Amino acid sequence: MTNGSIMPINPKDTKHPELRTVLLFCLFVLLLMVAGCGEEKTPGTDRKADATADAAPAARRPREPLPEGIVWQTNDTDPVFASPEAVRGGTLHEALLSFPLTFRTVGPDSNSSFRSAILDNQLSLVGIHPNTEKIIPELATHWAFDPDGRTMYFKLDRRARWSDGHPVTADDFAYTLDFMRSEHIVAPWYNDYYSREIERVIIYDDHTLAVVAARPVPDLHLRIAFAPTPEHFYGRLNDDFVLAYNWEIVPNTGPYQISDFEKGRRVRFKRKENWWAEDRRYFRHRFNADTVVFTVVRDFNLTWEYFKKRRLDTFALNLPEYWHVKSRTEVVEKGYVERIWFFNDTQQSAQGLWLNLDREIFADRRVRYAFAHAMNVEKVIDQVLRGDYYRLEHGFMGYGAYSNPEIRARRFDLGKVEALMTEAGWRRGADGIWTRDDRRFAVEVTYSLEEHTPRLVVLKEEARKAGVELQLRRLDATAAYKKVLEKKHDVAWMGWSTSLRPQYWEHFHSVNAHKPQTNNITNTDDPEMDRIIDAYRNSLDATKRAALSRQIQAKIHEIGAFVPTFMVPYVRQAYWRWWRLPEPAGTRHTGDLFDPFGSATGGLFWYDPARHAETEAAMKAGRGFEPVTRIDETYKMPSLR
């Protein structure tokens, strides 16, 4: 379990809903953001002089003349989402399940959940508005698209500063490419991405640049709006990089910087005084806490105890057990701690049962449909998950216009199973399970999370009524993942992480079918599907792409190799009542209301000293307040209303 603000960002994660405090506004943008390192020297760190001393300043990069006829755009008209009532101050205490192995954000051991706390303080060229999904300024104030479909121009904010006071210049972006392509950082994924996807950075002057992608792609800004890397800090890289920068505080451009840390115990972030962007339209009234302290608490249950003892300020209550049972406790009932149930409308993970079409039994579409009708997902939701989860209707909900609202998942229906199976030539065997030619309708379900066993046990019992036998096979996460990627499963119980736009090619294109180590785990192999997916990938027109996307989803439903199960389109959190949230409490894409740093949705909350004093006094006197459970349905998905 993560406690809200911090979460692993790994495209290969098989996530499950409780873990999804995700915004994943763009997986890409996050992955692209790269670290710089810090200036504010701290008692805990002694900067190794030799790490930078060798580095000769790079020769000044050539400047090219700016092409004619660029039409600059900006966005200063979209609604703001922070509260003007917000005031500065206070310290937010958060928990970490383990201390990061390094502060580097690239290279060995850097992919920890803590990395996002560092990366969130590295702004990109542009961001995305969390409600309108339009481009908004971050480090660049203006941008423009070249007609070639793969070049974007940017004008940097002249006031943008690194945390050590150096101005952010176009050279820092060019340096990102040098840095990310360097073998010294020992990060093959980044090496590859920045070589294959980004062709080059063109510098026109210190504050004007262009980024060129390797080929025209839809939503170009998601692909190329990366973060700068402080050239003055790193200089020329050498073999020492991995060791030398393990605990360096890299200069950054965001609102907070690490001020001090104690290895294995805590990390403290301080808000910068006079941060260069604090009056920008979309950053005003945000990032209000003076300090944010992450303390290591190595056990999830213990985190809850720490929270009740006021040593942590917020706690994620997404798990039904915590929301319904464990939070029936004194601090909540006396109103010292408030609870919020905030519905969002963000990309939902494709959770469910993935049937392997290369298995003979699933070759017949009627059998696949019957299998779907044999899964009593509603009963699991009502009687195991306390009605807290929602039925996922198809694999790509929450993608706005890219989602097809008309698709409904096949519901548990014994009559339909009966009709489909009889039509396909099967009959019930002596033990009540469907059989045909000595083949029983018994399939193995591979899964890995122990917490999911109760759900599967109920599905199994219900499926038996429908004449389908599920054999549950729980494997260790790595083993399960390997088995599924090698397509050795009958049915895989898993979910995929999300991105801003639906990705179909890796999951449903025949290019990826019938071979190991691809994400087409259903082995979907359908010429019509290939045709629409290719059209979707090759189109640069957003409207057309959205229409194609909806068409692909209908096709996926028709093929019936994926049985969608649950989604959790909300976050639930508990917080001490001196923390205040705006109205509405978050944005359409908020995954954690108390995310302190995220440039898209973070930092909306603030500290109220008067309420703090009032609460302290009341607690001392034993007085209580009216308990508060706030339910915010502003962004609830239309289909759930």
Added chain:
Amino acid sequence: MPRFQFNPPTLRKIRRFQSIRRGWWSLVVFGCMVVASLFAELWVNDRALVVRYQGEFYFPGYSDPLPGATFGLDYAYETDYRDLARRFAAAGDGNWVLMPLVPYGPYTTDLRDDAFPPFPPDWRQRHFFGTDTVGRDVLARLVYGFRIAILFSLGLLAVNYAIGVSLGCAMGYFGGRFDLFFQRLIEVWSNVPFLYVIIIISSIVVPSFWILVLIMAIFGWIGITWTMRTVTYKERERDYVLAARVLGASHGRIILRHILPNTVAVIVTYAPFSVSSGIVALTSLDYLGFGLPPPTPSWGELLAQGWTYMSAWWIVASVVGAMVVTLVAVTFIGEAVREALDPKRYTIYE
């Protein structure tokens, strides 16, 4: 071959064992538990023992599942006999259902519309030990879990002793290079951290009952081999073995007819302790999630649930209670056996 008969010393040992009351009664209790678990379908089951419907008798307990339609219900899947009993009782037209004492199977999920499991013990619902977190009866899972655990440890015992006794005897009897080779092999083998190996193996393949027995046996034969080697080594030098050899007996005959019967005391003494360690091993593997695949009823899985849901005290109390009773019984039996077989009967060490 003469008819098998206990010789007088053996009979004396059996009488001696019976005279140790603690061990004897432990054996009786333990024996009852095993027998009760072997016939668990008769008293812990979600299928009825007898159904009387329209003048005919049905015995669903050990037969193929009977669809609901058999009894005039409107579904084709297996009859819900608890529901059927209620319906028959309500209708009152001479049909009846005799349910077992505990009317739940180990896989039956008893979910309700107005509450969420785990449910506390409830005599009216006949959840004598309550339910687990999925609404399955704790007693049912304990009983079926016990059956699996006891069969598992007996199976493991058989495999371990088959390997250990034969190899140990051969090592002790033949000695020389054969002995040296296997000694070194055992030394190397016993340094492999076996729990890790089992965890690694069972995270890659989902172990079935026999695969798990075999995996455990790969490391389990060492102890008894070592002991048997020592004992055989000692016996080999005795005069009666020499005499047998002088008379021209073959190696096989000497080992099987002369040495083995004289080492039985050791084997029998070790057996109960091996049984309890087998149960503990299976339980701990299940607890860690590397044992038999879910939803197999298992004590370890119950223990893990009890740990997560401490507030549902009946889960952890039942399984801990059951483990204490079983392991104490087995240990008492083992002690009594050892004492009964001890030749130094009248020696008292103070």
